[in-house]
Amino acid sequence: MPIPLYKKPFGMGRILQGQDLDTQDIGASISQYIELIIFTRYGEHRYDPNFGCEIWDLDFELIVSERMWEEKLRQSLLRSITKYEQRIYDVQIDAHIKEVSKFYPLRNVNEIKKKVEIIINGKMQQTGENYTFITSLFLSPLSA
Incomplete structure (x- = not known):
């Protein structure tokens, strides 16, 4: 029997009602773990200070x-x-910075921010299927 992959955040109310937690497929589970890697600063994880990503220092x-x-x-x-998400292999990553402009007519302000787009491609160990993850983050201050 395969190990269930639970969705985050956990719906604790479901447990109190006697229901099972929501599950997800392997692709969604991998994506959530990659998000965790991206949003974790080096040294933030108590048991492994090397877990995370340098974006917090680079930001x-x-x-x-x-x-x-x-x-x-x-x-x-x-x-x-490569070290922490071993459910994928042949990992290729692209990261590109773009400038994004947004005009706020009520304040008559044009705001320009830098945005990094991250694209991760690989293959899933379990099935050999192609895997793609795409996200964008605004820099300084970092936000999704």
């Missing part, structure tokens, strides 16, 4: 060269995903 770094910044982030993610 407040002055971006002199976007290419170098993207490569640092890409290498950090590749190390962490």
Whole structure:
């Protein structure tokens, strides 16, 4: 019998009502774990200070060269995903910075932010199927 993969956040109310927790497929489980890697700062995980991603350190770094910044982030993610998410292999990561402009007419303000788009491709160990994860994050302050 396969081990169930539970959705996060856990619906504790379901347990109190005598129901099982919601489950998900392997692809969604991998995606949630990759999100956890991205949103965890090095040293934040009590039992493994190497778990996480360098984006938290890079976020407040002055971006002199976007290419170098993207490569640092890409290498950090590749190390962490290769080490901690072993349900995928042949991992390839792209990270690109874009400028996003938004105009607020009531305040008559044009806001420009930097946004990093992360694309992760690989193959799932269990099935050999292609796996793709895509997310975007706004930088300084970091938000999803």
